[in-house]
Amino acid sequence: MNFSFKRKKQTPKQAEYMDREIKKFPKIIFYIFLVYFILFAIYISWYIYFRNTYILSKVEGTSMQNTLNPGITSEDEVEDLVYINKNKQPERFDIIVINDYKTSGTTKTEMKLIKRAIGLGGDWLTIKKAADGYFHVFTLNWQTQEIYCLNEDYVKDYEGWTYGPDSVYDSVITYNNQEYEKAFFERFLSGGAYTVEEVDGVLFFQVPDYEIFYLGDNRGRSSDSRARGTAKIAKVEGVAEIILKGVGDDEGNLLGAKISALSAFYWNKLENYFSR
Numbered sequence: 001m002n003f004s005f006k007r008k009k010q011t012p013k014q015a016e017y018m019d020r021e022i023k024k025f026p027k028i029i030f031y032i033f034l035v036y037f038i039l040f041a042i043y044i045s046w047y048i049y050f051r052n053t054y055i056l057s058k059v060e061g062t063s064m065q066n067t068l069n070p071g072i073t074s075e076d077e078v079e080d081l082v083y084i085n086k087n088k089q090p091e092r093f094d095i096i097v098i099n100d101y102k103t104s105g106t107t108k109t110e111m112k113l114i115k116r117a118i119g120l121g122g123d124w125l126t127i128k129k130a131a132d133g134y135f136h137v138f139t140l141n142w143q144t145q146e147i148y149c150l151n152e153d154y155v156k157d158y159e160g161w162t163y164g165p166d167s168v169y170d171s172v173i174t175y176n177n178q179e180y181e182k183a184f185f186e187r188f189l190s191g192g193a194y195t196v197e198e199v200d201g202v203l204f205f206q207v208p209d210y211e212i213f214y215l216g217d218n219r220g221r222s223s224d225s226r227a228r229g230t231a232k233i234a235k236v237e238g239v240a241e242i243i244l245k246g247v248g249d250d251e252g253n254l255l256g257a258k259i260s261a262l263s264a265f266y267w268n269k270l271e272n273y274f275s276r
Contacts, residue, residue, distance in 0.1 A: 054083040055238060057097050057112065063216030063223065064114055066156050067095070068243070080245055082114070084238030090117045090212060095240035098214065098231050112237065115224050118150070119213035121233070124197070124204040126189070127226075129172070129179040134158035137215070140197075140204045147202060156218045169220060176201045183226045193229070212236065241265060 059068045059080045068080045082095070090096050098113040119125045124140035130149060135158070137150045171182035178201060180189065185203075188194050194205040207213045211230040216222025225231070242265045 053085055053087055054242070055086055057082050057084050057114065057237075057240070059114060060112075061114075062221055063218050064095070064116070065218045067116075067154050067217045068114065069246075080243060082240040082244070083242035085241045086238035088239040088241070090120070090233070090236055090239050092117055092120060092123075096212075096214065097237045097240065099235045099237050100228070100231070113214075113223070114240070115214040115216050115222070116154070117212055118215050118225075119207040121207050121209040121211055123207045123213070125207065125213060126202060126204045127181045127184045128202065132158075135169075135181050135219075138202070138204075140199055140202075145199055147200065154217050157220075169226065175203065178202055181226070187226060187229060210234075 059070045059082065061070060068082070070079050082097075084097050088094075094117045096115060096117050098115065100111055100113050101108045102111050118137060119139070124142055126138050126140075127135055128138060130136045130138075137152065139148050139150060140146070141148070169181055169183050172179050173182045173185045174180075175185070175189075176198075180203070188205040189196055189203045194208070196203055196205050198204075207230055210233050212233055213225045213230050215224045215226070
C-alpha cells in the first residue's frame with residue numbers, strides 16, 4: 001500500500017509572511033552575536049582589570065583572629081583568603097599586607113604580614129591602659145591637644161591580649177601614673193628612635209612620614225609594629241578589599257571565588273559612589 005502526502009499550498013499572504021521572516025533571520029543572528037560579543041568584552045575587560053588590580057593572599061597565623069582565620073592544622077581544608085588591591089593607598093583601619101622578613105640566626109627569610117593599619121605618617125599615637133582596665137590605642141589631635149581612644153570593635157578579647165597565659169605583651173611600665181604596654185613603651189616612647197611628646201601627662205609618639213604603624217586584631221599573639229617598629233609605606237603590598245571566608249585554595253581563583261563576597265564588595269562600591 002502506498003501513501004502520499006500532499007503539501008498544502010501556501011496562500012500569497014502566507015508566502016509573503018514567510019519571505020519576511022526569512023529575511024529577518026540574519027538580523028536576529030547578528031543581534032544575538034552582538035549581545036554575546038558585548039557581554040564577552042565586558043567580562044574580558046573586568047577580568048583584565050581584576051587581574052591587574054588584585055592579588056590573592058592566604059591568611060597565615062592567628063594574629064588577625066577573629067577577623068581573619070587561617071587553616072589551623074594541615075588537615076584543615078578551608079581557610080580565609082583575601083584579595084588585596086595593590087593600587088590602593090592604605091588608610092587607617094584598613095587590613096593590609098606588608099612585605100617583610102623573619103630572622104633565624106643570621107638568615108633572613110621573606111614573609112608577608114597581614115595586619116591592620118592603625119596610624120599613618122604624621123599621626124600621634126600611644127598604647128596605654130584605659131579606665132576599663134585594658135590597653136587601648138589613643139590618638140592625639142595635635143592642633144587642639146585633644147586625646148581620643150580609637151574605637152576598635154574588631155580587636156579580639158582585650159583581656160586575652162593583655163593578660164593571656166602565653167602573651168608576650170602582658171608586662172606593664174608605669175610613667176606619670178599612666179600604665180603603658182612595656183613592649184610598646186620601650187620601642188616607641190623611650191628608645192629615642194621616634195619623636196615623642198607629652199600631653200596632659202600622656203606620652204605620644206609620631207609616626208614618621210611615609211611610614212605606617214600596624215597591629216594585629218589578636219593583639220596578644222601578633223608580631224606587629226610593637227615588635228618590628230613602623231614599616232615603610234613602600235613595603236605595603238596592598239589593601240585587603242575582598243575577604244573570602246572559609247574556602248579552599250581552589251575556591252580562591254576568579255572562577256571559584258564566592259559570588260556573595262564579590263557581589264557584596266561591588267554593591268558596597270556602588271553605595272559609596274552614590275552616597276558621595
